[in-house]
Amino acid sequence: MKEVCIDINGLTVAAAVDDSTTLLRFIRGAAGLTGTKAGCENGECGACTVIMDGKAVRSCLILAAEAHGASVTTVEGLANKEELHPLQQAFVDHGAVQCGFCVPGMLMASKALLDANPTAGPEEIRAALGGHLCRCGGYKAMADAVRDVASRKPQQ
Amino acid sequence: MNLKIIGTSPDRLDAAAKTTGEALYTADMKFPNMLHMKVLRSPHAHARILGMDVTRAQKAPGVVRVVTGRDVPGPFGEAVRDQYPIARDKVRYAGEPVAVAVAADENTAAAALDLIRVDYEPLPFVLDPWEALNQTSPVIHEGLMEYKTAPFVMREGHNTYQHMKVRKGDAQTALAAADLVVEGEFRWPPNAHTQMETLCAVACYQRDKSLTIYATTQAPFIVQSTIAELLEIPPGRVRVVSPILGGGFGGKSDVTIEALVACVARFVPGRHACLTLTREEMFNGATHGRSAACRYQIGFRKDGRLTAIVGESVMASGGNADYAVNIITGMALAGAGPYRVDNVRLDVYGVYTNAPPIGAFRGYGHPEVHLALESLMDTAAEKLGIAPYTIRDYNLLRAGDANAIGQVMSPHSGNVAECAKLLSEKLSGQQLPQAVPHCRVGRGMAAYMKMPCMPSNAQSGAFIKLNPDGGVTISTGAVDMGQGLHTTLGQIVAERLGLPFSKISFNATVDTLISPYDWQTVASRSTWGAGNAMLLAADDLLRKLREQGAAYFGVSPDDVETAGGEIRAGERSLPWGKFAAGLRGPDGAALTRPVTGEGYFVPQGVVNPDPETGQGNAAPDWTMGCAGAEVSVDMRTGEITVLRLINVIDAGTIINPKNAAEQVSGAMLMSLGAALSETVIFDKKTGCVRNNSLVDYKIPGIEDVPGQVDVYFVETPEESGPYGAKGLGEHGIVGTAPAILNAIYNATGIRFHSLPVSADRLIAGNPAIKGGE
Incomplete structure (x- = not known):
């Protein structure tokens, strides 16, 4: 067992974990944040994507111990108190949500993209969402939602 | 009718919660002192279990209990009682559960599995559908003829648990007299x-x-009755809760892992015990779909008139049949497609094989038979020198025509001819893109029709509870697995009650001890069935509001009006909300009671099909439409790119166009996956699933979405549906794959008879293209 401290959505979460505990299991278990979904626990579906130190990562492929000292944002960290994040609102507006299981991962991948490239175009959005699986087939609405946010003039 | 909310697309009621992580799915549930299960699965496709030793596992530190097939009851099953929660004596597919370890955490439970010793005597196994039908193949269920079954099961023994027939006219004679006969076997x-x-x-x-x-689960009430019977507890003591569901597509219908989990939980009373399948287990330990071979012969007159359809189809159903019996029904009753044909002879067999069980999958037997039908329609068109649209238009069902099971189409049954016409116009309305070097482009279409396969009295229920703010909360026994059911039902209720949509809230989970009864959420039936129940509940609520208004104002209920969210008697009025908890008079005496509307809907006049001929009013409605595809094929690499997908569907009145289009296009994309990349692959030597990951089983990603995906609605109001609506959740899958295959043929001249069509097969299939253009 190892004591691990990870900053998740601005709060430090500390827990003793064994060597095989993934960041995904740490987030869902020790931190109790179940918005991050386990779709395959093998890096194949993207549902568990979170932002770690500014980059979108698949939390099932990272050990909790590796994330010690890192700063992580999960889907629960997106909204600002009562207000949905513009990406969340765009997903709602575009009807991009069906069963919703892939949505947290899609949102976090989109957030990381727009943080790095606020005016991302369709090709960049497709690339960022590549490898994120959605069986309901909502890809187009999601890509449109991200594009919608990316094409807005930056707020003052 | 002046509709305000039907036909609009308000935001989904569940959308915000699903973007914030607040939506709770089953695996998000945590309970004090919760235990975890892991399942030991058979490595053999077919074997006798000679013995099992669990003593070491049982003694391992942290292991609470090890449970085997000998410890649990069985068999169970709604249609055929042929499955055990944990295998006993025999395993029938690689991946079948043979033991379960329960421990405080998953790792400890998983480690315990390694300590279990099972002695197997491997037996010959069979995977191929025709081979399983053959009397010389290994028998998978020796007790088949003794199993308890539902009355509509027509088993023949050996491996054949169901044989469904459709007989109309004299198909053999008509086939012999036909000017042209096209034939072929098609496999999904x-x-x-x-x-x-x-x-x-x-x-x-x-x-x-x-x-x-x-x-x-998509089927909480089926799970409730099954568990109650298995564990011999009254159904009223079995509480099944279906939280928010992360996709279903049929794979969470009927009974899946719940029987095993309930039986194992009985050994650890007082503690919550959890089983979450890994992605790998979803490939070897959960149900799959499709798995059918269809041999069709279709006769035509010179002028293109369809004169006879003769089909023999078989579904390889895996290690147990149970509800797959009803998929066989779907393949039979829909086996002649959306066509007028006087002579039909269809035989559909359901056979056991040594693969994971086949269960419901979006489309329920219809895509399988349409693959054969719609491929052969194009072959016939070509041989007769008629355009694919023209030959379909000539034969499509119109009002007054009888379908293959003798149901006469009425003007409200849906206008498939209009769908085909619009599809054809849209498909040819755009110029075929200029083929880039080495590529060929082509187009294809496929017409379709689908019915809901369900018990003739499949029930739907609805509660509508009045709240103090004057809004209402809707509850149903149907499950929202992502299709947007609550939003659709909310629109129906808001329309009927005359409330703004913002006044609707919903109960996201189904709880069998609280929710109104509902057969299960399958068959694209819930907008229609639960929608009708909601209308009845809304009318009940309005009636009760008038009664309570009458009690409060001291008038007759006939003199009370409920419009605009106000209860009005002459000059006096009070908002609905005041009646939510009940009202008192000036002296404190109670005058009214709280108000809840309830409604139950069952289809009227639907009967079981005749067991010998399949004839009868066996389908309450049909949703019809037409699919189209445009593809580009790289003749050097064999790579197939779908450029456009189109679907024109007549699903009656569309309640929420945005949601509806998302449902249909999602199903189209699923069909594209089946056409080009998806197949569960079995090792021929061991019978084990070889591609049990999302890398090796490739579903469409964003990169596979065609540049253009269009859905058009023809809205012929369905007279039995709420505001004229009927189902559309499955239908996008039915015609799309055959349309893609027809487009590939149109582009390359290569006719494929099975899915998926990979680049390798495209190259191997035609030596002429190996050298490129």
Whole structure:
């Protein structure tokens, strides 16, 4: 067992974990944040994507111990108190949500993209969402939602 | 009718919660002192279990209990009682559960599995559908003829658990007299549902002989009755809760892992015990879909008139049949497609094979038979020198025509001819793109029709509770697995009650001890069935509001009006909300009671098909439409790119166009996956699933979405549906794959008879293209 401290959505979460505990299991278990979904626990579906130190990562492929000292944002960290994040609102507006299981991962991948490239175009959005699986087939609405946010003039 | 909310697309009621992580799915449930299960699965496709030693596992530190097939009851099953929660004596597919370890955490439970010793005597196994039908193949269920079954099961023994027939006219004679006969065998391999949420269930058995189970299920009431019977507890003590569901597509219908989880939970009373399947287990330990071969002969007159359809189809159903019986019904009753044909002879067999069981999968037998039909329609068109649209238009069902099972189409049954016409116009309305070097482009179409396969009295229920703010909360026994059901039902209720949509809230979970009865959420039936129940509940609520208004104002209910969210008697009025908890008079005496509307809907006049001929009013409605595809094929690499997909569907009145289009296009994309990349592959030597990951079983990603995906609605109001609506959740899958295959043929001249069509097969299929253009 190892004591691990990870900053998740601005709060430090500390827990003793064994060597095989993934960041995904740490987030869902020790931190109790179940918005991050386990779709395959093998890096194949993207549902568990979170932002770690500014980059979108698949939390099932990272050990909790590796994330010690890192700063992580999960889907629960997106909204600002009562207000949905513009990406969340765009997903709602575009009807991009069906069963919703892939949505947290899609949102976090989109957030990381727009943080790095606020005016991302369709090709960049497709690339960022590549490898994120959605069986309901909502890809187009999601890509449109991200594009919608990316094409807005930056707020003052 | 002046409709305000029907036909609009308000935001989904569940959308915001699903973007914030606040939506709770089954695997998000945590309980004090919760235990975890892991399942030991058979490595053999077919074997006798000679013995099992679990003593070491049972003694391992942290292991609470090891449970084997000998410890649990069985068999169970709604249609054919042929499955055990944990295998006993014999395993019938690689991946079948043989033991379950329960421990405080998953790792400890998983480690315990390594300590279990099972002695197997491997037996010959069979995977191929025709081979399983053959009397010389290994027998998979020796007790088949003794199993308890539902009355509509027509088993023949050996491996054949169902033989469904359709007989109309004299098909053999008509075929012999036909000017042209086209024929072929078409195969749709097993597909994995691949819901992003894997199966999960958490059960707690209490010593008062009650059981609560939270489960990823589309069928909470089926699970309730099955568990009650298995564990011999009254159904009223079995509480099945279906939280928010991460995709279903049929793979969470009927009974999946719940029977096993409930039986194992009984050994650890008072504690919640959880089983979450891994993605790998979703490929070898959960149901799949499709897996059918269809041999068709179709006769035509010179002028293109369809004169006879003769079909023999078989579905390789895996290690148990149970509800797959009804998929056989779907393949039979829809086996002649949306066409007028006087002579039909169809034989559809359901056979056991040594693969994971085949269960419901979006489309329910219809895509399989349409692959054969719609491929052969194009072959006939070409041989007769008629355009694909023209030959379909000539034969499509119109009002007054009888379908293959003798149902006469009425003007409200749906206008498939209009769908085909519009599809053809849209498909040819755009110029075929200029083929880039080495590529060929082509187009194809496929018409379709689909019925809901369900019991003739499939029930739907609805509650509408009035709240103090004057809004209402809707509850149903139907499950929202992502299709947007609550939003659709909310629109129906708001329209009927005359409330703004913002006044509607919903109960996201189904709880069998509280929710109104509902058969199960399958067959694209819930907008229609639960929608009708909601209308009845809304009318009940309005009636009760008039009664309570009458009690309060001291008038007759006939003199009370409810419009605009106000209860009005002459000059006096009060907002609805005041009546939510009941009102008192000036002296404090109670005058009114709280108000809840309830409604139950069952289809009227639907009967079982005749067992010998399949004839009868067996389908309450049909949803019809036409699919189209445009593809580009690289003749050097064999790579197929779908450029456009179109679907024109007549699903009656569309309640929410945005949601509806998302449903249809999602199903089209699923069909594209089946056409080009998806198939569950079995090792020929061991019978084990070889591609049990999302890398090796490739579903469409964003890169596979065609540049253009268009859905058009023809809205012929369905007279039995709420505001004229009927189902559309499955239909996008039915015609799309055959349309893609027809487009590939149109582009390359290569006719494929099975899915998926990979680049390798395209190159191997035609030596002429190996050298390129």
